[in-house]
Each structure stands twice: as C-alpha cells, then as structure tokens.
Amino acid sequence: MQLENKVIVITGAAQGLGAAMASRLGVKSCKVILIDINLDKLQSQKLELSKRGIEADCFSCDISDESKVSELFEQLIEQYNQIDALINNAGIIRDSFLNKPNANGGFDSLSLNQWQSVIDVNLTGVFLCTREASKHMIATKTKGVIINISSISRAGNIGQSNYSAAKAGVVALTVTWAKELARAGIRVGAIAPGFIATEMTQQIKPAILKQVAASVPLGRMGDADEIAHGVEFILENDYFSGRVLEIDGGLRI
Numbered sequence: 001m002q003l004e005n006k007v008i009v010i011t012g013a014a015q016g017l018g019a020a021m022a023s024r025l026g027v028k029s030c031k032v033i034l035i036d037i038n039l040d041k042l043q044s045q046k047l048e049l050s051k052r053g054i055e056a057d058c059f060s061c062d063i064s065d066e067s068k069v070s071e072l073f074e075q076l077i078e079q080y081n082q083i084d085a086l087i088n089n090a091g092i093i094r095d096s097f098l099n100k101p102n103a104n105g106g107f108d109s110l111s112l113n114q115w116q117s118v119i120d121v122n123l124t125g126v127f128l129c130t131r132e133a134s135k136h137m138i139a140t141k142t143k144g145v146i147i148n149i150s151s152i153s154r155a156g157n158i159g160q161s162n163y164s165a166a167k168a169g170v171v172a173l174t175v176t177w178a179k180e181l182a183r184a185g186i187r188v189g190a191i192a193p194g195f196i197a198t199e200m201t202q203q204i205k206p207a208i209l210k211q212v213a214a215s216v217p218l219g220r221m222g223d224a225d226e227i228a229h230g231v232e233f234i235l236e237n238d239y240f241s242g243r244v245l246e247i248d249g250g251l252r253i
C-alpha cells in the first residue's frame, strides 16, 4: 500500500506506541485518525503532533463497547468515506498471579474483573473495531490493511494469564482474518513487541524493569518508534499477511 492520502485509524493513540505510529505515519502524507478512551489526552497528543506539522483528527471511544464502536465507525465513514487501514493498538494490563499465597494463609488471586477487563479491551475491542472497519473496506472494495498489536507475552508470561490469553487470541484472529479477508484484497498482520519504553511499561516496578532490560539480548528496551517502523513496513509490504512481526530485541520469555 502506498501511504500517501490514505486514511489510517489507530486505536489507543493518545500515548505510547499508538502516538509513535501517528507520528511516523503522519509525516508520510496520510490522514491519521486517533482513537482513545481519554479525550483530554487525545487533544494534547493532537497538539503535540500539530507542532510537528501533522494534522490528526481525534475521536474518543471505549473500544470494548459494541454500540460505541459501531457509532464511531459510522461517524468515521460519514466524515471520511474512506478507511484504508486500522491499527488495533489499544490495550491494558491488569497483572496478577492466578493464585499467590498471602501472609493471611489465603490467596491473592486473579479476579474475574481483572480477567474480563483485559479480555474486553485487548481481544473483544480488536474484534469489534476490525468487524466495523473491514465491513466498510469490503463494501467499498478498498484493499485495506488491518494490523493487530499482540505481544511477546502471547507465548505465556508469569503474572499475565489475562494478557497472555488475549494477546495469543489476537494472533489467532490475525491468521483467521488474513484467510477470510484475502478474497476482498484485505491484508491482516500482527506485531508482537517485546518490552518497549511507554507509559504501560512504566507501571512495572523499576527493579523488575531493570532486570528485563538486562535480559534482552540487545541489552535495552525498545523504542516506540521501532514498533511504528514495523507498522509502516506491514502497511507498505503488499505480500505481508497472516503473520506476526516480532520486534523484541531477541528476547524470549
């Protein structure tokens, strides 16, 4: 896909990886549309981008809410009449061991709420946004691209039952949709980042983060723009579909 004049929708774009994607793609003459749950953060991100000459449009939406996602895509289609790419980037972590014995002789367990909230955003949100975006792509015969952001944790990571399950699910969806949507000329790819310096990884205890960085063969955490570079590659490479691009500095967990 040539990026010039394309309309690219990025979820979770108010900060972190999504913001880096908007920044990299925005200088390539695309129209970048930022989606996030928090409108204030989105507005400040829009301002940051405009200081660098990138004009982005912002829409707040909880991507785990079916009716809000339907309304959002109706609005986008009405306003732009074109969606060339969707980057399913929004995600959350709610880490906990499945069952960790505590000092009271009981357990600190992963709650259903922790489980469900991560599945809702990281898996169901990806499904809802892709269903709406691909409907429009098929109807308008747009040879679009969907990119799902998975994670190195898809292989199974301690303390991340919910997150690992969702991120593995996202890879299964990538392969399934690549097969289903190929007949419409739509490509679907995924990226599995390792540990990247963003607000999300700032939630991890500094001592653990230091250990993690030291365990990466390349000896450091990744930079958000290195993931955005992967997004750019998948968008531009017309033979990439149904696969996961691993950008993790060589780390295996």
Ligand code: NAP
Pocket (backbone or CB within 6 Å): 011, 012, 013, 014, 015, 016, 017, 018, 035, 036, 037, 038, 041, 061, 062, 063, 064, 088, 089, 090, 091, 092, 121, 125, 149, 150, 151, 152, 192, 193, 194, 195, 196, 197, 198, 199, 200, 201
């Ligand atoms: P981040 O800094 O936390 O940014 C994620 C953005 O998504 C936040 O602005 C967040 O808003 C928003 N969001 C959360 N729930 C949402 C919802 N229901 N609807 C719409 N937006 C919502 O995370 P990041 O590090 O940039 O990560 C981006 C993606 O990469 C995620 O899918 C993450 O799982 C994945 N990933 C990240 C890393 C890493 O090392 N950073 C590694 C592997 C994979 P709030 O802040 O208000 O919740």
